[in-house]
Amino acid sequence: MRIDYVTLFPEMFSGPFGASITKRAVDKGILELHYTNFREFSFDKHKHVDDSPFGGGAGMVLKPEPMYRAVRAVLAQTAMYADNRRILIMDPSGQTFTQEKAKELASYEQLVFLCGHYEGFDARIYDLADEAISIGDYVLTGGELPAMVITDAVSRMIPGVLGDEESAPTDSFYEGLLGFPQYTRPRDFEGKQVPDILLSGDHAKIRMWRRQQAILMTQRCRPDLLDKASLTEKEQAFLRIAGNPLQK
Structure with a gap:
């Protein structure tokens, strides 16, 4: 460009x-x-x-x-x-x-x-x-x-600009939602633990957890964005049940 x-x-x-x-x-x-x-x-x-x-x-x-x-x-x-x-x-x-x-x-x-x-x-x-x-x-x-x-x-949307081609799709707002919580080492910092799901090695469950956390984060901080977000029926049901607090 x-x-x-x-x-x-x-x-x-x-x-x-x-x-x-x-x-x-x-x-x-x-x-x-x-x-x-x-x-x-x-x-x-x-x-x-x-x-x-x-x-x-x-x-x-x-x-x-x-x-x-x-x-x-x-x-x-x-x-x-x-x-x-x-x-x-x-x-x-x-x-x-x-x-x-x-x-x-x-x-x-x-x-x-x-x-x-x-x-x-x-x-x-x-x-x-x-x-x-x-x-x-x-x-x-x-x-x-x-x-x-x-x-x-x-x-950031142009192929080749970002070092990791998966970075842009996981950015906040890319799919109409805020980003999900991110963690790195150490696993335990001043008593605050990294969620066990992220250490499970089950990538399908991790993707689902991250998607759910992004939905909850958006509901808590920018609920106006949810009106335009594309949520599945399962995600809508999850949102109704989970409520506002972030899942730990």
Whole structure:
């Protein structure tokens, strides 16, 4: 996958993407990350990309010309992805980002993130994007941080990015549920024991236990997710009987 970021601050991405899973994916050639500073596409000698809003008001608004020129340059350079790309604008008006959206976006060959700043975009800039996405109901300085969050979540869905190909399906939210409790050595820590089932060697029973614990964890911490989760009749019956407390 190729991912392009149209941003005023390309340097913001170097820290988060300079280590861990994303860096390894780039080093392997699974991900290509490219940055376009739309200030370089400004018309005037002072490289202005914003102006005061028509109608008055506080703050500055991003002008349409630099963003349009920058995005058109990116699309011209990557015409081979034209049939399988998605252009995303980071904006609080957008659809709230979810694990399902991460899986959907992972199916594209190219993602283009439009990252704003200041008091927002000139309304005509939204016409460049296929959709707007928000990562939550709060205010951030710009669109760079949301773009990083979405990149991290999407990249985990791409084959070869994670070292263990079973890791992504066991992540929280992958199947609409929170994750199950995990344990490692020592078996006994300050009197807190690892559940015997995990030491049984019976992988079928372990899978069933983990699934049940994920269901119970979701009911206790995020019951709203259960409305969309795909539970079998046996799992629904288990949930009615088990109640809220986690099974030990």
